[in-house]
Amino acid sequence: VNEIVGRLRAVVVEGDVQTTPEILAAHRRDRWVLSELHDLEGRLTALPVAVVEPGSTAEVARVLEVCREFATPVVPYGGGSGVCGGIAPAEGSVVLSTARLQGLVRLEEQDLCASFRAGTNGLEAERRVGEAGLTLGHWPQSIELSTVGGWVATRASGQFSTGYGSIEDLVLGLEVVLADGSVLRLPPHARAATGPDLRQLFLGCEGTLGIVTEVTLSLRRSAAARAGVACHFPGFAEGLDAVRSLLAAGYSPPVVRLYDPAESQRHFPEHCPDARAMLLLIHEGPARLVEAATEASIALCDEMGGTRADSAAVDVWLEHRNRVPGFREFLERGIIVDTIEVTCPWSSAAELYERVTRSLQQVEGILLATAHSSHQYRSGTGLYFTFAARPANPADMAETYRECWRRALDSTLALGGAISHHHGIGRVRREALHEGLGDAGVALLRTLKQALDPMGLLNPGVLIPDDPGSA
């Protein structure tokens, strides 16, 4: 142990190598509720051997070389805001934190792009480009906690994705350190047909195929105009139909959020009548386009059976949109809470909503099972389920939790959905990936892993299901 720490200290000079128990303990997990539960129960006892904070890409490469030499697993750590168990270093692992890879590297106003070191905080990145009247157009709920590198590694999606796209639509260039210590710099081309898009290997790799060290993001000018629309529908299914029609008609406002009746009451008690499904739209862009799109979307909602509501509801949402709820206070009261986001085709969206909420409501101790839809595509939608359960025996919280997840993912798979829209796989969805990608898909993922990280040192235990054939 001392030997690897010594070697790491020798190669990390611009950055730091931390070994104090508090810092090691603070890097044992992300915000996965099951890790939080285990933490609360005092069961998170494994500690990494060191939290390494390289100060440059070259130092990241050297850290990986040292870890390879010692055959020591490396767990990359960005903002620690993941909710799927992507960070759970085994005893003696090295945590590679991007905390010292900070800041804007360059901003090209004419080319509308900016490069950031991977550890740059999301809100900070947005602030930096905002000074030039520009925006990333990427606004995950966790923007205050997450990092630019984490967005790439987890294949993040933001609240404005319907109009502006998800992180894969915004990444132009990437710098990645591979397991063998080589540095890959993929230049920020607007588009290229130079073989497969190699950036895509790392968008969503969850640290298993390489360590992202720098990201060049596409920018847009801050919108000249913005307009909010709120209206409510008799039920969630009717609202989904309206959203589908809006997208099919050729509109894609940046924000399109449809809440089921329970969530509508929870979030907008003053703006939505009981038992109705609230829809919020935000149009952004040049003033005339915003005006035309706003009027058209109001007319379409009207046509689809919606009732116009006070657009102050949109302001309520804008104000609270970055609030990331803590799980701890619930856990201490014996309540386990989580969210499950999936994608599904329009043709099965209403049924999936019904099936999952109904199925969750049958779980022993369930307190609530609700949903909203917040990322829209011509072909389908993202459904975001929230559940809370208080089993009679608090010791059953983990099992109740797993049961809820199983039900939600089984229904999703049965109806042709994708098991994650934007939170990723981590540990919580790992076993479902076989059905999600098919055996050939998982085999291909294993082939990539074997090719890029033959020693299996990069974030082991995450994303890729264990191979029952090996070991």
Added chain:
Amino acid sequence: VNEIVGRLRAVVVEGDVQTTPEILAAHRRDRWVLSELHDLEGRLTALPVAVVEPGSTAEVARVLEVCREFATPVVPYGGGSGVCGGIAPAEGSVVLSTARLQGLVRLEEQDLCASFRAGTNGLEAERRVGEAGLTLGHWPQSIELSTVGGWVATRASGQFSTGYGSIEDLVLGLEVVLADGSVLRLPPHARAATGPDLRQLFLGCEGTLGIVTEVTLSLRRSAAARAGVACHFPGFAEGLDAVRSLLAAGYSPPVVRLYDPAESQRHFPEHCPDARAMLLLIHEGPARLVEAATEASIALCDEMGGTRADSAAVDVWLEHRNRVPGFREFLERGIIVDTIEVTCPWSSAAELYERVTRSLQQVEGILLATAHSSHQYRSGTGLYFTFAARPANPADMAETYRECWRRALDSTLALGGAISHHHGIGRVRREALHEGLGDAGVALLRTLKQALDPMGLLNPGVLIPDDPGSA
């Protein structure tokens, strides 16, 4: 030879195995002008051992198994419309044609997607969805010649890409047969965060990593309204600036085409004054958005120094847009002609245009060196150069050709551009890929190739530069 043909005949029952000399000869090459030149000179003598036309995905898998057994290279063949030398089977290879993998498999009107077998002709695919009032929104110049599978394998881009995206934005699902004969079915999810996007390995792989057998494409409703705008600028640089401003202001009309003065005269002699650069825009979508965007783009062009022209120029373009010029008549007159499309950031676009056209004009025997810009992004543009040269000695055509390519790609690399926008690498750009992706990028591509096709049987000689270290 007879042995492998016999084995192929035994496994291909729904489809066919062709061995007549005419059919073998017809599959020796794509439309790369250098192959056409060699053909004309009688130098294309190598023949594949068979042209296999599997009738199903299962038969594709069996063909790959037989080829693996005989260690025989397999060259996939779609429409044969590529222009980069992606098809040039070595003597004794097997050509795997998708000619029998035909037609629409399913059309989901609610989910706005359609699945096609890989060999479906592009225009036929568009016609089939057109019957339902839908469109692919993908319209490459070669749409009458190319196939849906070829679009994926070459990372194609269509004439409406500025508004509707390129093929990677339109592909939802893929079925691919891997070198080991396993069948990968990646379901048509609107979006997923289930690890890296595995579809991307095959978008642009040019047949080197797998054989695409079925493609699910996103659809859109046929636009409710369409409006064309034509105007001209004092020069190409001024036009580029206007296009950049249009994109930066938040507009992305499906079609945005800017021609340099020479091409403006060549294509629009009646609509563009001499020495001016013609810009064509087509707005599509809901009527009110089209109206607002059209007016705004006219105002912006005005502001940027443009002069409005008769929008009949747009109709001229619409009428002729699928004309794919033949090289043969030129070659027979000792003239070598080709196009070179690259991508570059806005900040270097005008300079790249100047450098390349000026540099080409210095090549001995050059007849013309012109360009247009036809695919736009917030961060940059696609420049499409056309050159024609008649060297004093017709035997120098190939060398003159290579010199023109070298000049264009060297300038592109020097100014931070991508060496291909949408034609791909094939053989013509292969050696430039080292500079295009960097050594680490090429190494990663080789790692992928080794992992997915360890025997190197899938379309060898294409895309990936030879490894001087091996062999």
